[in-house]
Amino acid sequence: MAVKVSLKVNGKSVSAEVEERTLLVTVIREHLRLTGTHVGCDTAQCGACTVSMNGKAVKSCSMLAMQAEGADVMTIEGVAKPDGTLHPMQAAFKEHHGLQCGFCTPGMVMNAIDFAKSHPNPSESEIREALEGNLCRCTGYHNIVKAIGAGAKAMAAGK
Amino acid sequence: MHAFKYHRPSSVNDAAALAKGEAKLLAGGQTLVQTMKLRLASPSDIIDLGTIKDLAGIKSDGKTVTIGAMTRHADVAHSADVKKAIPALAALAGMIGDRQVRAMGTCGGSIANNDPAADYPAAAMALNATITTNKGKYEAEKFFKGMFTTALGAGEIITSISFQVPKRAAYTKFKNPASRFAIVGVFVADFGGSVRVAVTGAGPSVFRQADMEKALSAKFAPESVANIKVKQDGLNSDMHASAEYRAHLVTVMAKRAVEAALK
């Protein structure tokens, strides 16, 4: 049966008519056509689907859309400034070559931004642990870890 | 995912009234949504506990720490009250899955699910927790019945879990390299002379290790457990860890937990 779900995505109020079994990621990708959020697994391990919900990084593949009723969701499309300037975390990924195929990247960035809010100057091991829920098959994490360290500092410096 | 009907009750009573037949309660969804996605569970109805007020929250009164069923793992891990009263419990919550999972998964969901490899059941057993539901109270000892089974009856909803504050405690976890659940997790809690040791991951359900409790109650030191050989009979065996390896790890993890508790 179709039900209505209403939420805020990237600052805009949106609603969608969905089947009750619809996942949040499906609403984001298919109803709202925000295809930057990806699906890389079906067991909640890869983190490619990570979005921010009410300020916290969550896996949008592991939630019903109905669970996000009334929530404030931010996807990768909402991260850069309105004029297109990259967020400091995005800029750090670019500068440090923290992405290759780009498939894991939106999830990495969404998780990293949330993590950096509470870790303005994270250590290597803090960053690696924060990435337990994000898999990348391309980069070997080396440059992602460097990027997140730099991005966190840049965020703290208010860049 | 198979189709189902979705409900958003506003009270525990309403939720209980809906929880009939093939209906399922939904907490953080970190277990349930997964199993539904893989079509391993097909509930007729989903009853979302997410909007019921007062199910989430942490209270600490020096003797017990009470965690509301809908309290997220991350909130327990970061709670100043929990860190102060039972740092091992905060640390345990911070070891569950990954930070995104911790932002959603709940204490009540974990306890209700009683996954043999879950972390919370170890804390509940070692910290002599009381599980409160809409129908009554259970001692942890009597709550965990076996693999994925608990004392919960139909329509019964966990509302909170009260953990007793020990003198000192620690939890050590040997993670499954792939899933990050516990292959073996050992929670050691010293209540001043009386020590409880709970083991998760190793068996079909969380259990207490009597030999270790005895030895540690006599002397709370790593060497008290270092040479205790755990029997492998009845322990889990899978591609990641045989029963023999798990039995060995219980001893190693227990020893390290005691070391950590003493630090």
Add this chain to the structure above:
Amino acid sequence: MGAPLIGARVERKEDYRFLTGAGQYTDDVDLPRQCYAAFVRSPHAHAVIKKINSAKARKSAGFVAIYTGEDFAAAKLGGLPCGWLITDVNGQPMKEPPHPCLAQGKVRYVGDQVAIVVAETIDQARDAAELVEVDYEVLTAVVDGSKATAKGAPQLHEAAPNNTCYVWAIGDKAAADAAFAKAAHVTKLDLINNRLVPNAMEPRVAIGSYSRADDSYTLYVASQNPHVERLLMTAFVMGLPEHKVRVVAGDVGGGFGSKIYLYAEDVAVTWTSKQINRPVKWTSDRSEAFLTDAHGRDHHTVAELAMDKDGHFLGMRVKTTANVGAYLSTFASCVPTILYATLLAGQYKTPVIHCEVTAVFTNTTPVDAYRGAGRPEATYVVERLVETAAREMKIDPAEIRRRNFITAFPYQTPVALMYDIGDYNATMDAAQKLGDVAGYPARKKASEAKGKLRGLGYAAYIEACGIAPSAVAGALGARAGLFEAGEVRVHPTGSVTVFTGSHSHGQGHETTFAQVVADRLGMPIENVDIVHGDTSKVLFGMGTYGSRSIAVGGTAIVKALDKVIAKGKKIAAHLMEAAESDVVFENGAYTVAGTDKKKMFGEVAFAAYVPHNYPHDKLEPGLNENAFYDPSNFTFPAGTYVCEVEVDPETGVVKIEKFTAVDDFGNIINPMIVEGQVHGGLTQGIGQALTEGCQYDASGQLTTGSFMDYCIPRATDVPFYQVDTRVTACTHNPLGVKGCGEAGAIGAPAALMNAITDALGVKDMPMPASPQTVWRTLKNKKAA
């Protein structure tokens, strides 16, 4: 012009779109009126299909269509072809049993396609697929390659008696036996190269779209080589003319080999879209990916190395059983032969080598090229042997390697390849220094003081990249050419669009190739865009695999650039009223030697398109050139890896303390991108050695079928790497480049296992060195 672009750490042009969610991966494509496909897959590893009943499925909500193997047979769709013919030791062609897109009467692995079901939504397609009732008669299965040829083993294919695809050999057996007869010492190992699941983070996706308007098809697919996909699909399976089929592989989320092949699903959605006259989309989920993406490796090998009393290598004998799975995937046959045995010389002047390979069918997912493809298996054999030999002969493992390094080039190996250039001592020296091997004994002591075991291991690998000289490949059985195509389109105002047949799915071609072009043309990199991945835009291509992109694809572009510059010179000569031979092109300008005459490249381009003053008698207008480049040899990247581990003997946990990689990739266009490729390759190699092992139970069920059980490395499993390069420029391509995409995955497993066996003090142990396996190895050692 600013600083030179070649060799610069230029930030990637593609990053902005990936970082803002604007990438266009195949699953991001939705077509009007599209419907969704789900596949009915075999739950059994080996079974006869007795009956398929789709009555219930047809009644389910949103149902659109179902097709089974019978429908495909009736439509005369061919099976999936194999692109490489191996000739066996008796001079017979390999056995190529039919590989139908949808099972014909029998299923041969769990996941084998039985039917395609199409519905209005993805959930409805899955609902309907679940309702298809298939009556199976279950047969016994064989999953272990080393048991496939045993007496009484279940037989998969009528056309392949004894489950044998081929027995193939290379090298001089008699000479090898003679070398062993006079050896002072022989080192022997029984090695398993564990089966791996590639697991690119983007699962496969295919959208077939047929247009009645012009009787044409478009296939959007996550592929590493759209032209090859089209060629195989049109010519071998569907019998269609190529101009009626367009294949688009936009942004692709990693491949590592698994997206080279033509898969059944690609054909099925394309064909079905015509039957129902609607686009059909299929998106693999991860569980399906585990079952159906071609797996990698799976060798069982007995290897021996003969030495004189000083540790000089006299000969090598290798016998390998390669498990190719249930069917021959697109390049399955060449991986354990041409890409494997030819690399067994490694960096050493071993004078004689003999290798025999038996390829067998089993009831498992087909196996094909996965990052490194044959070369990691070869390196594992060679480098495990060499390290073990050093220990047995009490020679320092670096020293035994140096004693046997090839130092004079070109060098003809006893296994067909001709190395053009290299400096193996240079990479060994640098790796030892960067990895502070001198400080190792002190670190070992410190570990021991903590009750930990420490070990150090080397791998000095070589690989053959830039596949391949077509004539050589053809003589070895390749059924396609292996050149690359490139086209340089100069626009009237001088900016440039380059079309390459190479494909990027993380490698950064849009940046690296643009650096090459901008450097040659002396223009800012912003003026160059690289286009790839669409058969309707790019003239032709063989795609990306075998670390061939820059060496072959890049060279094709350089050849096209040469033509552009040469034509521009003629135009410039005309414009400047000078003799063509006096005109030079440098830093983006044509000048006449000894004068101040000068025409910028943009001015020349403009003249080509607005040819008012133009040598019409000699030249056509326009400035657009293409080139096909067929390499004259392989390239031979090589390097030394040093790995240091610390093992917790109580738990068996291995921690990588240091990983040092010094590679020789020839000239480097963008060191930042090259380092990234090395990091990623190393991590996949570490995955093979430490965490990843694909397992089937005896009945053929995949027991590592999700990330819950199959562990690809996480950030906490790996360290920061120490990487560096040394350069000997490739002698036979104009850029002097060799390729860097696979090296890490090739060298890392051997280095890591050498370090772990060193720490444990054992001769060998199986991969992956999971905590349990390490613990058990130590326990067995103590018991012995």
